[in-house]
Amino acid sequence: MKRVFNFSAGPSMLPEVVLQKAAAEMLDYQGTGQSVMEMSHRSKPYEAIINGAEALVREVLGVSDDYHVLFLQGGASFQFHMLPLNFMTINKKADFTLTGQWAQKAVEAASKLGTVNIVGSSKDKKWSYLPEIVGADKDADYFHICNNNTIEGTQYHSIPDVGNVPLIGDASSGILSEPMDVNKFAVLYAGAQKNLGPSGVTLVIIRKDMVDRIPAGLPTMLDFRTHIEAKSMYNTPPCYAIYILKLVLEWVKDMGRDTLFAHNAEKAELLYNFLDNSNFFYSPVEKSVRSLMNIPFITRVTDADAADAINKKFVKEAEALGLVNLAGHRSVGGMRASIYNAMPLEGVKALVAFMKEFEAKNA
Ligand SMILES: Cc1ncc(COP(=O)(O)O)c(C=O)c1O
Structure with a gap:
């Protein structure tokens, strides 16, 4: 399994x-x-x-x-x-x-x-x-x-x-x-x-x-x-x-609730830190109000068709690695990672590792 x-x-x-x-x-x-x-x-x-x-x-x-x-x-x-x-x-x-x-x-x-x-x-x-x-x-x-x-x-x-x-x-x-x-x-x-x-x-x-x-x-x-x-x-x-x-x-x-909350903060920080230091991906959301649970991100590709193609490539390649449902909401586009309580830290680590690799290959 x-x-x-x-x-x-x-x-x-x-x-x-x-x-x-x-x-x-x-x-x-x-x-x-x-x-x-x-x-x-x-x-x-x-x-x-x-x-x-x-x-x-x-x-x-x-x-x-x-x-x-x-x-x-x-x-x-x-x-x-x-x-x-x-x-x-x-x-x-x-x-x-x-x-x-x-x-x-x-x-x-x-x-x-x-x-x-x-x-x-x-x-x-x-x-x-x-x-x-x-x-x-x-x-x-x-x-x-x-x-x-x-x-x-x-x-x-x-x-x-x-x-x-x-x-x-x-x-x-x-x-x-x-x-x-x-x-x-x-x-x-x-x-x-x-x-x-x-x-x-x-x-x-x-x-x-x-x-x-x-x-x-x-x-x-x-x-x-x-x-x-x-x-x-x-x-x-x-x-x-x-x-x-x-x-x-x-x-x-x-x-324990506090342990859960600490996990959530750690998972979100990992992903936001990566986004804030990336030259390819970024978070469009103002820092002080960023969600711990739903993290939309977009690429810096400006041409609409090229951006669309790169988003699709990202989602497809991620899926092949067992990182699924990363497409952004249909009304917003881009990508979104929802990292609710049951998402293990390993899942976010795997996502960030993939994003680094994707950036290196596609930026
Ligand atoms: C913040 C928020 N409110 C309401 C809803 C609608 O929930 P439901 O589909 O259970 O009616 C959603 C669903 O994703 C949601 O995220």
């Missing part, structure tokens, strides 16, 4: 020990004689899995009892709609920073339900920085940020101070990548398929006082109260995805 280093932006690599454990438990989960996939979600063993997953979310992410922890479906994209439905409800307006394509999607969804105020945008420079916040409204129902911009490669390394306005964060690609006080958020949400597990489950953490803002009369499935009251089991949850998320969090807990 040969496993590749997968630099995909998501779904992405999972820790090998997690996959091994899941494989070992595939046919017979802890003596139950069945796979987790076959189990009733109302059974005792499954109850222990989902409760264990919630307990680990609280422990590993440092989520206090002031919050509800939900495992929902529909991805982060579904939350773009569900959040304004539930929380853009008092003054029917919310502030957003516009920092990339996912933030843009969140804005578009919320705009259908109320007034969106863009209080900072980095669109003018191809999303390569994080904008200053100007004109924030103290009466906004909430303030929304995209914590890590997966496509563009910027990350809020410190949480903006938005006063008493509830802060909502899309942490799909940034969750558990570096120290972050989740208790500064009123709501934090993340699709699992980057740092938490496989696709199919979305983690949503909601501060309990936010529940009072939910209007009456929402369709049952779209009302957060339904899922809070049913402990994420109003309908059949994504059972297997939650089970893998639990195994991933056990892996983080065993390693």
Whole structure:
């Protein structure tokens, strides 16, 4: 068996020990004689899995009892709609920073339900920085940020101070990548398929006082109260995805969060250092806000056709070496290395070694 280093932006690599454990438990989960996939979600063993997953979310992410922890479906994209439905409800307006394509999607969804105020945008420079916040409204129902911009490669390394306005964060690609006080958020949400597990489950953490803002009369499935009251089991949850998320969090807990964060910093530094010293490749992102997880890079080739050809050559040759999914997002071009928590340091070392060689041959 040969496993590749997968630099995909998501779904992405999972820790090998997690996959091994899941494989070992595939046919017979802890003596139950069945796979987790076959189990009733109302059974005792499954109850222990989902409760264990919630307990680990609280422990590993440092989520206090002031919050509800939900495992929902529909991805982060579904939350773009569900959040304004539930929380853009008092003054029917919310502030957003516009920092990339996912933030843009969140804005578009919320705009259908109320007034969106863009209080900072980095669109003018191809999303390569994080904008200053100007004109924030103290009466906004909430303030929304995209914590890590997966496509563009910027990350809020410190949480903006938005006063008493509830802060909502899309942490799909940034969750558990570096120290972050989740208790500064009123709501934090993340699709699992980057740092938490496989696709199919979305983690949503909601501060309990936010529940009072939910209007009456929402369709049952779209009302957060339904899922809070049913402990994420109003309908059949994504059972297997939650089970893998639990195994991933056990892996983080065993390693220690600080060790994980130190690994992440080391991996990102290795790649950024190479990029900053290369005469051929570079990072288009402002240094202070570079993402630890998603690292876009481009070549200094200026002719568009030649640049396109060299990018394709790079991606193809990398793939032949087992370094896969390095093409940049289709809207951006260039290359992008997503180095989520499960990417080993060896993967980044192998990438940098290949990039050095490629530069020597093609510069
Ligand atoms: C920051 C961010 N938000 C939202 C999404 C959309 O997530 P989903 O496909 O789970 O709806 C993504 C997906 O990559 C993302 O990176």
